[in-house]
Amino acid sequence: MSECALVRCRHVHSTFNSVCPSSSSIAHGTCFVRHSRQCDKIAQSAECQKPTSPSQTATQPALATATNASIDSIHSTHPASSSTTMSIIHKKTVLITGCSAGGIGHAVAKNFQQRGYHVFATLRDLSKAADLADLENVDIIELDVTKPDSITRCKERVAHVTGGTLDILFNNAGVEFIKPLLDQDLTEARELFDVNVWGLLAVTQAFAPLVIESRGIIINQSSIDAVINPVFAGIFSASKAAVTRLSEVLRCELEPLGVRVVTVMSGSADTPMFTKPGSQMHLPETSYYYNTQAQSYKERMDFQSKAWKVDVLAESIVKSVLAGVRYPIWPGSFGFLVRILTWIAPISLVDGLINPERGINMVKRL
Numbered sequence: 001m002s003e004c005a006l007v008r009c010r011h012v013h014s015t016f017n018s019v020c021p022s023s024s025s026i027a028h029g030t031c032f033v034r035h036s037r038q039c040d041k042i043a044q045s046a047e048c049q050k051p052t053s054p055s056q057t058a059t060q061p062a063l064a065t066a067t068n069a070s071i072d073s074i075h076s077t078h079p080a081s082s083s084t085t086m087s088i089i090h091k092k093t094v095l096i097t098g099c100s101a102g103g104i105g106h107a108v109a110k111n112f113q114q115r116g117y118h119v120f121a122t123l124r125d126l127s128k129a130a131d132l133a134d135l136e137n138v139d140i141i142e143l144d145v146t147k148p149d150s151i152t153r154c155k156e157r158v159a160h161v162t163g164g165t166l167d168i169l170f171n172n173a174g175v176e177f178i179k180p181l182l183d184q185d186l187t188e189a190r191e192l193f194d195v196n197v198w199g200l201l202a203v204t205q206a207f208a209p210l211v212i213e214s215r216g217i218i219i220n221q222s223s224i225d226a227v228i229n230p231v232f233a234g235i236f237s238a239s240k241a242a243v244t245r246l247s248e249v250l251r252c253e254l255e256p257l258g259v260r261v262v263t264v265m266s267g268s269a270d271t272p273m274f275t276k277p278g279s280q281m282h283l284p285e286t287s288y289y290y291n292t293q294a295q296s297y298k299e300r301m302d303f304q305s306k307a308w309k310v311d312v313l314a315e316s317i318v319k320s321v322l323a324g325v326r327y328p329i330w331p332g333s334f335g336f337l338v339r340i341l342t343w344i345a346p347i348s349l350v351d352g353l354i355n356p357e358r359g360i361n362m363v364k365r366l
């Protein structure tokens, strides 16, 4: 084993141990992202060395200290790329946020894996990784995009195994709820912006040096709701409008650094988002919109029934991105239609096509 590899191994053993208390697993290498099966897999591919002295299997605090020392020494020499750290991954790499089973991130992760990428599939709840955990070249990593510590930990782990590069970052994580603006609790609204907007920017800021190092690609998940006026989805559509602007300005700011940014104006895709808490309105009787709830729910279910299969959406996104697209793409059902309508049709026509279906004409002054 080369000297570089030894440095990397000590590094990774220690990092793993700081999140996985199984001391016997320390010998296996980079399993900080997975359980023992992945441990064995990566250990083989990386020729990871078993600990040679009792000190290497010491208690967690000692190892954590060693980890910090390794990180510091490498970063102090190469702050941007850690280029003295030998990468143990020789494939192209992609990191995706929000990879829960059934969702777009999950399908995109599988799509990249099938194309031969090494995938960092991140989730805030690791139990939702489902079958992703069984795939070769997929590392499951915990990442809550609203928590700075979680972002930093994830970034450091990825940098250690890639040698400080990342070819593609896909900001996919997002939340949605349905509620009229007059009934909206502002704390809940701010929390949505924390995930959809500020979480996306925080993850981008953290991983940008790695993507710049590899002259890579950043993909940002927006929505057709960003350019229409969908009643009862005001907070979500406002957040996606913000995402769209952030993403498009990033496209211009990162172009001179060799990074391509792609905004995905997704139409509808059949995912768990349609049935999560908050996807159906539960309004108080005093709400001006109380009698629209059944109609609004019906429209949502109709919308879901016309949605693209999530695998089809993932294939469309990945294909366009890898083909070199430089401007926003509009996959998903109604994506192309909304693109055309918002380009050529008057706003009143677009409003009239969408909002009566959701029950807005049922609203009367009390």
Ligand SMILES: NC(=O)c1ccc[n+]([C@@H]2O[C@H](COP(=O)([O-])OP(=O)(O)OC[C@H]3O[C@@H](n4cnc5c(N)ncnc54)[C@H](OP(=O)(O)O)[C@@H]3O)[C@@H](O)[C@H]2O)c1
Pocket: 097, 098, 099, 100, 101, 102, 103, 104, 105, 123, 124, 125, 128, 143, 144, 145, 146, 172, 173, 174, 175, 176, 195, 199, 221, 222, 223, 224, 265, 266, 267, 268, 269, 270, 271, 272, 273, 276, 307
């Ligand atoms: N489905 C559509 O029709 C559609 C249309 C346009 C745009 N989009 C966008 O596509 C993206 C994916 O949505 P989806 O339809 O696939 O729904 P989904 O299955 O609910 O996926 C959303 C993902 O984001 C994760 N997430 C939520 N808060 C997070 C946080 N604080 N940190 C990290 N991850 C977090 C969710 O984790 P949990 O499972 O733990 O909640 C889940 O993994 C979202 O940005 C959404 O706005 C979807």
